[in-house]
Amino acid sequence: MHDVKAIRDDPETYVxxxxxxxxxxxxxxxxxxxAADRALRAAQTALQAVQSRRNEASKLxxxxxxxxxxxxxxxLMAEVExxxxxxxxxxxxxxxxxxxxxxxxxxxxxxxxxxxxEGEDEAGNVEQRRWGETPAIVAPKDHVALGEPLGMDxxxxxxxxxxxxxxxxxxLARLERALGQFMLDLQTVEHGYTEVSPPLLVRDEAVFxxxxxxxxKDDLFAVSHLDWDEIYRVHAEDLSRRLxxxxxADPDDVARLNFExxxxxxxxxxEGAFSExxxxxxxxxxxxxxxxxxxxxxxxxxxxxxTALTPCFRSEAGASGRxxxxxxxxxxxxxxxxxxxxxxxxxxxxxxxxxxxAETVLQRLGLxxxxxxxxxxxxxxxxxxxxxxxxxxxxQDTYREISSCSNCGDFQAxxxxxxxxxxxxxxxxxxHTLNGSGLAVGRTxxxxxxxxxxxxxxxxxxxxxxxxxxxxxxxxxxx
Numbered sequence: 001m002h003d004v005k006a007i008r009d010d011p012e013t014y015v016x017x018x019x020x021x022x023x024x025x026x027x028x029x030x031x032x033x034x035a036a037d038r039a040l041r042a043a044q045t046a047l048q049a050v051q052s053r054r055n056e057a058s059k060l061x062x063x064x065x066x067x068x069x070x071x072x073x074x075x076l077m078a079e080v081e082x083x084x085x086x087x088x089x090x091x092x093x094x095x096x097x098x099x100x101x102x103x104x105x106x107x108x109x110x111x112x113x114x115x116x117x118e119g120e121d122e123a124g125n126v127e128q129r130r131w132g133e134t135p136a137i138v139a140p141k142d143h144v145a146l147g148e149p150l151g152m153d154x155x156x157x158x159x160x161x162x163x164x165x166x167x168x169x170x171x172l173a174r175l176e177r178a179l180g181q182f183m184l185d186l187q188t189v190e191h192g193y194t195e196v197s198p199p200l201l202v203r204d205e206a207v208f209x210x211x212x213x214x215x216x217k218d219d220l221f222a223v224s225h226l227d228w229d230e231i232y233r234v235h236a237e238d239l240s241r242r243l244x245x246x247x248x249a250d251p252d253d254v255a256r257l258n259f260e261x262x263x264x265x266x267x268x269x270x271e272g273a274f275s276e277x278x279x280x281x282x283x284x285x286x287x288x289x290x291x292x293x294x295x296x297x298x299x300x301x302x303x304x305x306x307t308a309l310t311p312c313f314r315s316e317a318g319a320s321g322r323x324x325x326x327x328x329x330x331x332x333x334x335x336x337x338x339x340x341x342x343x344x345x346x347x348x349x350x351x352x353x354x355x356x357x358a359e360t361v362l363q364r365l366g367l368x369x370x371x372x373x374x375x376x377x378x379x380x381x382x383x384x385x386x387x388x389x390x391x392x393x394x395x396q397d398t399y400r401e402i403s404s405c406s407n408c409g410d411f412q413a414x415x416x417x418x419x420x421x422x423x424x425x426x427x428x429x430x431x432h433t434l435n436g437s438g439l440a441v442g443r444t445x446x447x448x449x450x451x452x453x454x455x456x457x458x459x460x461x462x463x464x465x466x467x468x469x470x471x472x473x474x475x476x477x478x479x
Contacts, residue, residue: 001105001106001411001412001414001415002014002105002108002111002411002414003414004033004037004101004105007030007033007034007037007105008033008034008037011030011031011033011034013111014026014030014108014111015027015029015030017111017112018030018108018109018111020112020118020376020377021109021110021111021112021376021377021379022120022376022377023108023109029104029108032104033101033104033105033108036097036100036101036104037101039097039100040094040097040098040100040101043090043093043094043097044094046090046093047087047090047091047093047094050083050086050087050090051087053083054080054083054084054087057076057079057080057083058076058080060072060076061073061076061077061080064076103214106208106214106215106415107214107215109381109382110211110381110382110383110384110408110409110411111384112376112379112384112385113384113385113407113409115385116373116374116375116376116379116384116385116386117373117375117376118375118376118377119375119376119377119378120375120377121375121377121378122374122375122378124375124376124377124378125372125373125374125375125378125388126372126373126375127370127371127372127373128370128371128372128373128387129370129371130368130369130370130371131359131362131363131368131369131370132362132363132366132367132368132369132392133368134368134392134394135368135392135394135451137394137453138455140394140395140450140453141395141450141453141457142325142326142395142396142450143326143327143395143445143446143449143450144325144326144327146449146450146453146457146459147172147326147327147449149457149477149478150170150171150172150449150459150475150476150477150478151168151169151170151171151172151173151478152166152168152169152172152327153166153167153168153169154166154167154326161331163324164316164324164329164330164331165330165331165332166327166330171469171472171475172445172475174469175445175448175461175465175469175475176334176441176442176445177468178465178468178469179441179444179445179448179465180309180334180336180441181309181468182361182364182464182465182468183309183336183361183438183439183441183444184307184309184336186360186361186364187307187336187338187357187438188307190360191305191357191360192305193305193306193307193338193357194304194305194306194307195307195308196284196287196288196291196306196307196308197308198281198284198287198288198291198308198310199281199287200280200281200287200310200311200313201223201278201279201280201281202278202279202281202286202287202290203277203278203279204277204279205293206279206286206287206290206293207220207279207286208415209286209289209290209293209412209415209416210285210286210289210290210382210412210415210416211380211381211382211408211411211412211415212279212282212286213279215381216381218315219282219314219315219316220279220280220282220313220314220315221279221280221313221314221315221331222277222278222279222280223277223278223279223280224276224277224278280313281310281312281313282312282313282314283312283335283337283435283437284308284309284310284312284335284337284339285337285339285435287308287310288306288307288308288337288339288435289339289341289412289416289433289435290416291306292304292341292416292418292431293416293417293418294416294417294418295418295419296419296420296421296428297341297418297419297420297421297431298420298421298422298423299343299420299421299422299423300422300423302341302342302343302346302420302431303340303341303342303343303346303350304340304341304342305338305339305340306338306339306340306341307336307337307338307339307438308336308337309334309335309336309337309441310334310335310337311332311333311334312332312333312334312335313331313332314330314331315331316329316331326446327442327443327445327446328400328443328446330442333440333441333442333443334440334441334442335437335439335440335441335442336437336438336439336441337435337436337437337438338354338357338358338405338435338436338437338438339433339434339435340354340433340434340435341418341431341432341433341434342431342432342434343420343431343432344409344410344429344432346432347407347409347432347434348407350407350432350434351385351387351405351406351407351434354405354434354436355371355387355389355405355436357436357438358389358403358405358436358437358438358439359371359389361438361439361444362389362391362402362439364462364464365444365447365448365462365464365465366451366462367391367392367444367447367448367451368391368392368451369389369390369391369392369399369402370389370390370399371387371388371389371390372387372388372389372390373385373386373387374386374387374388379406380404380406382406382408382411382412383406383407383408384406384407384408384409384411385406385407386404386405386406386407387404387405387406388401388403388404388405389401389402389403389404389405389437389439390402391443391444391447392447392451393446393447393450393451394450394451394453395450400443401443402437402439402440402443402444402447403436403437403438403439403440404436404437405434405435405436405437406434406435406436407432407434408432408433408434408435409432409433410430410431410432410433411433412433413430413431413432413433414430418430418431418433419431448461448462456477457477458474458475458476458477459474459475460473460474461473461474461475
């Protein structure tokens with residue numbers, strides 16, 4: 001979320017920044033925000049004027065009655081009654097403009113940091129460094145060909161859940177579990193992150209806080225508990241009233257009203273009416289970051305470093321046709337998330353530290369990777385600066401994203417009202433939030449299978465994982 005006053009005072013900076021983020025109509029967006037802000041402040045001023053006059057008139061009523069001026073008292077009482085109605089109208093006007101302004105600002109992405117490279121898409125990303133040697137494998141198999149003999153079952157998963165799900169069995173399931181445990185131990189024991197077991201279902205406010213709502217609603221999975229009794233009561237009463245006026249009418253009119261009522265029910269269900277809606281988290285970033293929502297933290301306790309291993313759920317609505325084979329892009333996957341809450345002065349150095357923590361996982365596993373600094377047009381909605389870690393996949397002869405580490409500045413903190421203050425000082429300020437993958441477990445498993453394959457389909461288990469696998473050194477194809 002942006003500071004509306006800052007937009008009002010310097011709209012050109014925001015227009016320039018939003019254009020770099022890919023908003024062709026950035027000038028129109030800024031103009032709409034400034035206009036809505038102006039209208040809101042005018043409505044607030046008008047409401048305050050009406051409230052002031054009502055208070056003044058209320059005091060005058062007492063004075064008039066003390067003087068036994070009943071005519072003047074009656075006149076003032078009538079004015080107060082009229083002012084109550086005017087206050088209600090002005091209050092509605094203020095609320096309407098407040099919602100309008102909030103909706104406008106909530107849909108605008110964060111501004112990129114000054115050192116983020118300019119670019120329209122991933123072609124504008126800038127490589128920062130590489131680590132490790134890519135393995136020389138003759139005719140490498142992809143992870144699906146390697147994984148299916150080891151217990152990677154897409155068909156069984158599809159029968160129960162549809163496409164983009166997988167069931168892992170036996171040693172392969174243990175390897176997935178081992179990866180998650182290894183990553184958690186590394187981040188907690190060596191890097192000082194505090195492990196959290198967070199909720200997987202969150203309310204609208206939480207997903208709004210980290211920036212997934214409202215813009216990316218279609219990428220999420222919603223879960224609703226519907227009150228069918230209330231749905232039936234409301235629409236049965238409405239339909240009954242409308243049908244009462246059509247006694248003896250053409251059957252087509254009756255059918256039309258039934259259709260309209262059914263359509264309205266579907267529209268309301270689609271918008272979450274009559275339900276307690278929650279969202280399956282697309283990443284533990286949502287749960288971990290929202291632990292500080294509506295809080296004022298002590299700055300001496302920062303940075304706050306949190307981590308969690310959770311399932312993640314994504315509809316992949318914008319990824320139609322991409323990576324349809326295998327485990328690269330799934331509706332459900334596991335990931336170790338890293339979140340830092342820190343001060344504005346420390347967020348840049350914390351970003352570098354977090355990225356290094358994620359890199360350590362790949363280094364311990366011996367997987368070659370590169371670090372990419374994302375350009376302005378390829379960053380996520382809430383980010384101001386992002387590093388992507390891309391691991392080498394032999395079957396694709398290229399590097400693929402396995403982690404994204406972002407500094408969001410105070411953008412999420414404003415949406416969550418998360419602040420910090422120094423001991424002994426009155427004022428508080430918004431914290432800075434950072435998040436990163438440390439790592440995506442499924443994609444790490446994919447990278448292990450492909451990078452450590454041999455000609456017979458065996459998979460070597462890196463030494464860092466062997467204690468988590470009961471000393472096992474290889475995965476062997478069944479039969």
